[in-house]
Amino acid sequence: MDVTERNVRLxxxxxxxxxxxxxxxxxxxxxxxxxxxxxxxxxEIHVVADRHNDITLELFExxxxxxxxxxxxxxxxxxxxxxxxxxxxxxxxxxxFNGGAYGRVHWVAIVPEQQGRGLAKPLLRAICKRxxxxxxxxxxxxxxxxxxxxxxxxxxxxxxxxxxNAEEAEVWRELNSKLDYPC
Numbered sequence: 533m534d535v536t537e538r539n540v541r542l543x544x545x546x547x548x549x550x551x552x553x554x555x556x557x558x559x560x561x562x563x564x565x566x567x568x569x570x571x572x573x574x575x576e577i578h579v580v581a582d583r584h585n586d587i588t589l590e591l592f593e594x595x596x597x598x599x600x601x602x603x604x605x606x607x608x609x610x611x612x613x614x615x616x617x618x619x620x621x622x623x624x625x626x627x628x629f630n631g632g633a634y635g636r637v638h639w640v641a642i643v644p645e646q647q648g649r650g651l652a653k654p655l656l657r658a659i660c661k662r663x664x665x666x667x668x669x670x671x672x673x674x675x676x677x678x679x680x681x682x683x684x685x686x687x688x689x690x691x692x693x694x695x696x697n698a699e700e701a702e703v704w705r706e707l708n709s710k711l712d713y714p715c
Contacts, residue, residue, distance in 0.1 A: 535677045535706040539584060542683075542700065544691040545634070545672040549664045553689055555653040560613035563658050566603035573609060573617040574639075581641040584678060595639065596622070605666065610642065610655050618646045621655050623662040626672070630694070635668030637691075640682070652685050660689065677703050680710050687713035 557563070571592050578587040585591070596603060603622075610619030619642035627633045637659055642651055663671050673691065675682050693715050695701050708714040 535703055536680060536710070537678070538703075539676045539678040540699070540703045541674060541676050542703065543672060543674050543694040543696070544683075544686050545670065545694050546660075546689065546691045547670045549660065549669070551690065552660055552664070553653065553657065555650075555657050557610075557654040558650050561651060561654075562611050562615075563655070564609050564611060565605065566607035566609070570603075570607070570609060570617070574607075574620055577617065577620050577641050577643055578639065580643050581647075584676060606662065608655065608658050608662070610651060612646065618643045619651060619655055621659045623659045623666065623668075625663075625666075625668065629672055633668070635663035635666070635671035637663070637671055637673040637686075640673075652681075653688070656685060656689055677707060680707075683707065684712045687711060687715070 571589060574592055575587055575589055578585070596607070606623045606625075608621050608623070609617045612618050621640040622636075622638040624636040624638035625634070626636050629636070637656070640652075640656065640659070642655070660671065672694065673686060675686065693700070693704050695704060704715055
């Protein structure tokens with residue numbers, strides 16, 4: 533079975549913010565930060581953009597409910613020219629990732645009809661910049677081997693594989709031929 537069909541969970545990290553790429557949003561688009569009620573937008577975006585997870589309001593609550601006071605500074609929403617929310621990503625944190633404190637790029641998604649318009653890189657730039665501004669000197673993220681476009685995006689931002697076992701090493705070897713930015 534192809535590595536993309538196996539959909540193996542992968543971890544990537546960026547150990548510093550040196551040479552962080554800069555991308556501006558296309559004209560008409562904007563970003564804003566979490567406001568009460570955005571839980572509904574988060575679910576709506578992920579339901580249509582994420583075919584690998586069961587997206588529900590309960591999932592949002594499990595992921596963020598215990599720390600909603602942090603969301604106003606950490607959860608970003610991408611809006612179109614009509615202020616319709618079309619994407620989201622979160623600048624989360626983990627005080628004990630592999631034994632240390634890391635920022636976390638978490639739950640990145642853009643609705644399918646807006647994908648391919650140059651929005652993912654500015655959205656990821658906003659999250660990385662926010663992590664840096666919040667004092668995180670490094671960051672990690674999780675993704676899966678089925679998400680080639682996402683892996684290419686993360687690689688273009690300097691995220692590298694965190695390999696913890698032989699299976700993951702083999703998955704990355706198989707993925708290399710599919711990536712724009714091989715490891």
